[in-house]
Amino acid sequence: MPEDRHHVGLVLKFEESENSILGYHHDKRYLNGVFLNIEAIRADAEDKIQKYDIRPPNARLRTANFSGGNQQKIVLAREMERGPDVLIIGQPTRGVDVGAIEFIHKRIIEMRDQGKAVLLVSVELDEIRALSDRILVMFAGRIVGERDPDATEGELGLLMAGVEGRKEAAE
Amino acid sequence: MSNPYAKLPGWAEYGLIPLINLVVAFLVAGLVVLLVGENPLDAAYHMINGAFGRGEYIGFTLYYATTFIFTGLSVAVAFHAGLFNIGSEGQAYIGGIGVALACLWLDQTMPWYIVFPIAMLGSIAFGALWAFLPGWLQAKRGSHIVITTIMFNFIASSLMVYLLTRVLKPLGSMAPQTRTFAEGGQLPKLDWLLSIFGLDIGNAPFNISFLLAILAAFGVWVLIWRTKLGYEMRTMGHSPSAARYAGISEPRIIIVVMMISGGLAGMMALNPIMGEQFRMQLDFVQGAGFVGIAVALMGRSHPAGIIPAAILFGMLYQGALKSRSKCRRSHAI
Amino acid sequence: MDFFHTIIALLESTIRVSVPLIFAALAGLFTERAGVFDIGLEGKMLGAAFAAGAVAAVTGSVTMGLLAAVLISVLLSLVHGYASITQRGSQIVSGVAINFVVAGSTVILGEAWFRQGGRTPALSGDARFQTITFPFAEEMRDVPILGPIYSNLLSGHFLLTYLAFAMVPISWWILYRTRFGLRLRAVGENPGAVDTAGISVIWMRYRAVICCGILCGFAGAYLSLAMNAGFVKGMTAGKGYIALAALIFAKWRPVNIMLACLLFGFLDAFAIRLQGNPLPFIGQVPVQLMQALPYILTVVLLAGFIGKAIPPKAGGIPYVKER
Known part of the structure; x- marks a missing residue:
């Protein structure tokens, strides 16, 4: 999970659903041959919106119009839903509102509880001390x-x- | 969090702003007309009349629009990947070689509907080749695409002078052009399309490459918004760093996009060569590649915007030609 | 001796065709060193040439023509500056637009005002630059070797020609030996640092763009008041782009620019002279190849096959003050 969501993690001018497949656009689930399977992509995005409580719940909205916290949740949802064994997270809560911070932290702990390796990089000492082993x-x-x-x-x-x-x- | 992109409603972004730009442009043009000492309203009347006043004029307007749709699409495709292809002019010019070769080879033995697809493939191949080199240089050697494509426009122009004066010119002829094609190298006009609206095409060279242009516009829309390649292109165009993060190969996209862009520019050559002149002449592109930049910008790089923008520029071209000749006549009197 | 005279004549025409290239390339040097790319050199030159031709024809004064050229060219530069510096629009779009608008409007205005098919009336007498003959040029003509060099090659050019060559060291001095030049180059490399030092990046870039306009004005005036007797439509014929190529080929350095312009000018003059004559050892070379050579050389250079052309770092990027 990259620390710079504005330039690296997300394409702000894309629709939310388009960002939710960034990096995984080769996945057969999202494709019909060389064409994008728009329905599958949108359904997948709606699914993540539900699970991660991304607001406003609109997969067709331009990503720039989401708040910082919700943008971060889009990135989080994308990376976590792939079920990785190792997750490297950089600055997950920078510029994110309090509610979203709590949500993101809870998810990271859940990952740990599932037995996955999480490497958290952050400048927030509170965050590190609260989450790390x-x-x-x-x-x-x-x-x-x-x-x-x-x-x-x-x-x-x-x-x-x-x-x-x-x-x-x-x- | 400040929000850097305040989003306008779609109708405003794609309809209103271009319209305002257009109005401003016309006001400025009106000032120039005033400066010249003519009545801007008269000039506007002559221009619109010259572009739409008769079936024949409409045919000419759409003929020019066809050319601009191709070059506009060419520029727009590159735009989506964040590339500025100023070389559509040269790519269209070189694309003409493909058309001319196909026609010279087959025009006497084959009907147009066989020659046309072959010429089309030829124009795409030559246009794409001419765009491949700048694309490759940008991707692998880091040379700036804007500068290389400008240079390639001039190299193309010299190359074509050479080919048309030495190689493709028939023996014994003085004019720097190929021989006139036989029937097989001439595209049918779209007189039936205009006659549906009760219009008479007259001498206008409005031909079936217009339909190809519309098809190409649709194809570009599919490519950009409905394919994986288009997704990768747009990611790179909006944010190269995000594209790198997503594992998209930048050199591959640059080269592929430039070749598509060049192919679209190359197809433009079908319209004047097989549709109007029935031979390849010097400078048949006449700046259409540069008009394509304006068309792409005005159409917001969206095919649905490019087609009307191209028709608008076709109208300006045709209207200006007509009203100029009218002016000259009135001065002669 | 005949061969020697041919060489002298060739070099003389090299100088003649190089002058507008030198002016325009130096013009590009100023803006591009300040971080504003300018594809509009061609348009500015053409606009200036038209203004010079038109005003000189009406007023009968070459000075007025020159002033008009500079004025129009600076105005066009400011348009480019406004679009690309203040509005932070695409410098390339703006440049292309200027080229396009100028190419169209010079024809329309020329036709409307003078009715000579887009030309301005032919200039003569005081309305045109006169060549300057050095002292004793006539007397020296018969001296072997040195004579032709002095009286044909060095003497007998226009004031603007000498100015063009003088501008090379002057530009160098301005860019590398004055505070203005240091700041100008800094703005093109690292505008953030210049801003931190309390200097306005915007204003620096505007000044660079104005310098560019003045020099392009000279280039245009040379075309219609010195090299030719009046304006002809589309008379720049891609010289703005060759100048751009020369600028890159010279790796954005003043003295290299002069050499690159002379090289490209020489190729041009050579191509004209060659027309139809085979070259010794090489045989028939198509003129078109010679004409394309400046562009081919520039592409090869850009590709990094002969040295590497590294543009100013902040070139082409509008400056946004950090919030």
């Missing part, structure tokens, strides 16, 4: 430490600044 901190392109989710913010902050990390690396 293990936290890896990177500094200057290298992993400098591993902590439990109950590590304090200060501890993580020092690692992020490279202070603790250097000591650990030296040891």
